[in-house]
Amino acid sequence: MRAYRPLALAAAGGLLLTACGGGDSVDTGGGGGGGGDNVLVAAVSAQPDQFDPHVTSAYPSFQVLENVYDTLVVPNAEDLTMEASLAESWETSEDGLTWTFALREGVTFHDGSEFDSADVVYSYNRIIDEELANSYRFANVTAVEADGPQSVVIRVSQPTPNLLSLIGAFKGMAILPEGAAEDLDLTTEANGTGPFQLESSDASSTVLTAYEDYWGGAPAIDGVEYRYITEPAAALTALENGEVQWTDNVPPQQVESLGENEDVELASTPSVDYWYMSMNYAREPFGNPQVRRAIATAIDREEVTEAARFEAARANQTAIPEDSFFYSDYAPFDADEDAARQLMEESGVTTPLTMGLMVTDEFPESVTAAQVIASQLEAIGITVEVEVLDFATWLDRQDQGDFDAFMLSWLGNIDPADFYEAQHITDGSSNYQGYSNPEVDRLLTEASTETDQDARKQLYDQAAKLIVDDVSYLYLYNPDVVQAWVPGLEGYRIRADRAINFEEVELP
Known part of the structure; x- marks a missing residue:
């Protein structure tokens, strides 16, 4: 899963998802969203299992964390190519073994502290040293070093063509403030640089409030309330009744007919799931x-x-x-x-x-x-x-x-390694089935360093054939x-990677 993508996640990475919280009923607190006139109420299918981005592999957690934390780079909403986020730019040495990232200035965490290179070094080394959920993403990394307050150097043992997707594909690679794990209970608390702050979470909902000092500009809405509605039919009813304004829990058997429903704006796109x-x-x-x-x-x-x-x-x-x-x-x-x-x-x-x-x-x-x-x-x-x-x-x-x-x-x-590596390489972090094939290990390892796209595809094709033949995964x-929202809601973009971003949303 990430879970799931792990994600992940569905193995998030990535595949993968989380513990049930609110059941099927919806307490709207008086209708119209219940969370305030300028608060987006979103119906999701499950409750986050926790809020530590470096530990969880549950997609319902990342539905929230996507709006709370940032990564150095981030997938573009249109084609999932990597673009600037907390890193404004980057360059690679001629031998491909040194990546240097210039960090964005004027960024603050939700507690008001300033973001700098020490936070990146801390976050990445925490994942590596404690062998957390995404430590495999640093398999080729030999060092993460600060080069002044606004520059970070990542050194790799061999060319790593997918390094950007490894560190930016999802918020499991989020940047935390230095010492965050010692200062906070990250399972229930959060301190990010994203557009929203974690306000509260319980068995019925998770509430975010807008971070007015967000480096990308304050969100247009005051906050987001995630309500857990397990049954797709109940989520759709809540949307049609105006009790929620957005949901990704749409009954698949009704997708075609919803296209003609004036009370719902429906969108779909092929996924990478x-x-x-x-x-x-x-x-x-x-x-x-x-x-x-x-x-x-x-x-x-x-x-x-x-x-x-x-x-x-x-x-x-x-x-x-x-x-x-x-x-x-x-x-x-x-x-x-x-x-x-x-x-x-x-x-x-x-x-x-x-x-x-x-x-x-x-x-x-x-x-x-x-x-x-x-x-x-x-x-x-x-x-x-x-x-x-x-x-x-x-x-x-x-x-x-x-x-x-x-x-x-x-x-x-995003990258083919996301589909195969952690799940099928011997002792991979998501290889729960216990699969081991030395030839698959060789192919996946070689593919991870191959810089020629055509040659890289051939390696993954060979590995996929063995994985399928062995039925490591069926x-x-x-x-x-497939997602739906109320007519008149603006600024939301549906994405193939299923990332949920509400920072530009405007309510009708």
Whole structure:
């Protein structure tokens, strides 16, 4: 996941999401948004698990943190190329081993303290030294050094063509003030340089207030209130009734009809996300490659995609969506019950057998997809016990390796390394399934330093083929980003990386 993208996140990185908080009901506090005349009320599906950007991998946390923290560079909303943020400019040495970043002046944290190079050095070294969620992003980094108060030097052991996306793809790489982890409880508090400050958070909502001294200019709205509404139908009803002004929790079966709804402004765009299922190599018989291939052959991805997302997704066996330069059209598994039974026979594993499949009710499409998969695998003698968990429990069991199989998504992927490296390299930070293939390790490691785009794509294509053949992840589909808001709301842009930015929003 980042989670999820980890993200992440859906393995955020990235894939990945979080613990359930508000249920399905909406207390509007009197209607009209309830948060004040100039406060945006946003309906989201789940509660943040915590607010430490360097630790969480939960997408609902990043829905909030995107508006609280900044990174050195940030993806452009249009094409996801990296552009300036806390770093105004940067240059790379001729040998590609030294990156020098010129920092923006006049930036302050929410507590009024000034931003400088010491904050960058502290933030990056905290991630590296404590081996936090995104430490793998610094695999090639040998040093992070201040070169005066407004300059930071990052030294790498070998050319790292995707360094900008590694440090700027999402707010898991946020810059904190020096000593923040000692001064604050970062699980519940925040001190960023972003357009909004964290005001409060509980089981029903998270509230942000505008930071008037934001370096990019004070937001047009006074704040944002995130309300947790698990059921998409309830979120849509709240939007139509004017109880909320924005939501990304839109019922996929209603996307087409909502285009003609005058009470809702709907937008969608192809995403860089993917949904997948993965099996625990340490739990027999799922360590048996023929069993995994049998399951991959029995599953009809088109049927799963249609059930989970209707027309708002495309089946894909290799994670990277087809509009990307790095897309591979490799698709070796055709849904075939007879072929799947043959693979089970060749595995030496007798059926019937039972497989637990962890999903979370905070993302209803995972429950729907799991039910379809259960019916498909029943035909080859596998009984799937769908385990519907709250997301906090889901995350804990994934971390403990307490599962037969699980399903989730990775969100916000930008570089091909985001799709494959942490999830499939031996002992990768998100390799919860326990996959290890030395050739995949070699290919992913070589690709991470290859500066020629065509050569880099060939390496990732080879790695993807092995990952798919081994069924490290059983990839399912790439969903669209679908969001809706009230007519007259201005300044919001839907993004392929699912980053939620409210700094330029103006309410009707």
